[in-house]
Amino acid sequence: MFCIFTAHHATWGWTYHYSNNTMTWYMARKWCQEHFTDMVVIQNQTENDYIVSILPNRTNSPYYWIGLTKEHINETWKWVGNNSTWVGEHSWAENEPNNNHITAFCVEIYINSGQNRGKWNDENCAKNKSPVCYKAQCNDSSCVKGSCWETLNSTACLCTDGYEGDKCQTVVDCPPLSQPENGDLKCTQGGWEFNTTCSFKCDPEFNIIPRYYIIAYVFNLFAPPAVQCPPLPQPSNGNYSCSKEGQIFNSTCHFKCHLGFFMIGSSAVTCAANGHWTGPRPVCTSNYISAISMNDRQ
Template identity: 60%
Template structure:
């Protein structure tokens, strides 16, 4: 609340003694409704403050502290009905400056807002007026529970939450979500939170016989986008097989992929040594070496 007090002083002006009448400004951090605030001013000083010019308004504001908690002070302007004119107590003046009210004020937002408070938090709204119900106790718009995952920013008669990265909502209560992920073909995934919310990490793995191409893990970023593209599970391939000398090979799949089987056959007059078939394994290695086709002709030397 803001009060003023009449004061008289003897001054020397142009070498002539005279008396001047002025006033001093006072404020209190006691939280009261408008009526009790006026009674407090009348009991301790003269009355609630009366402002008569923008210059005086700016001067009064310059005397006030920059308060972040409950940054409002009652001033001595009021009216008795919505259709009535705003009037200063004491002298019945109706002065209102062209830039006294805050943006979109007075708005009678909650009906019967017939008293006025001045806002003193630093920023563009410092020194602006807001209409308020006379029976309320000026209080901070922000408190410890205003924002769950963010910082509360207060302006005149309004507050808003500036959310931490990855959170949205009027109280920053909701984690952003990335688009749902599906497992890669021939693979599977497992997510840390069982969902696709901010900070969730999903791990990818491929089934046996398939090789992971791309990132094995992705994380949901603050912007709601996964940190990398979904990987691909590519079929494992074994290296090409060369034909055995004096033989041939036939494979079940020309791509020589996982589980492909290649069968060897020796030409007439040659005997196979080794396995007649090999299979492409899950790690891309054949199950055995290529066999050898040895000639069955036996040459006898005569001495």
């Protein structure tokens, strides 16, 4: 029968646990996984110092197994569970690790009153020592939309994009968009939450301002351009006048032929929303018969 001891280090963080019973490193990890989450994983010197403060002192070996290991002499030491490679600048005891075991590499932590208190020693995994375990407080319900992260004395939710709050339970809302002048706005979702796409559409006589125009427009560097058709050249033997200056959208230009000339085609064209004139420009000819004939065909 194993005797289990528990040390709680925080209300919301994980808890550390140990046993006075001794076992091999592999059995120690199995025992931790069966009773808690896994063998202890130390992520920084602060955690190392805390574990030292809660474990009972021992005057000599056996000490305590921790979750740092490797399988071959040339491999990097790694922590079980998360494969972290953290090793502090002063974590190892003097002259350690000495890689004195050719088949397996495990690590114990010295908990004594000597100069090596809290230091690590690489050891044969088959030796018997006491396990130190941890129990995670994070679970599937810890964070609604995010991942749970445990550190010393606390847990925290790392929210996925578009969510916020202590449990990532709140959808991030963007500032509301107002309907644009001379246009319309439609969005894919009812509110202004994350991942909503809003589409803008201008009224027929207006164009959407490219992004790089906006700053200039705000500071009155220039006004937003309206739809404009290509300039109309003056016709040979005639002239024209338009209802709007600049030949912009919805401007209608009326053509007239000089005295003695006759018009072939429509006498007026209009600038359409697509930036093109509604028809070909008329032609003025001195041949009355040709003009009558061509107009009859249209």
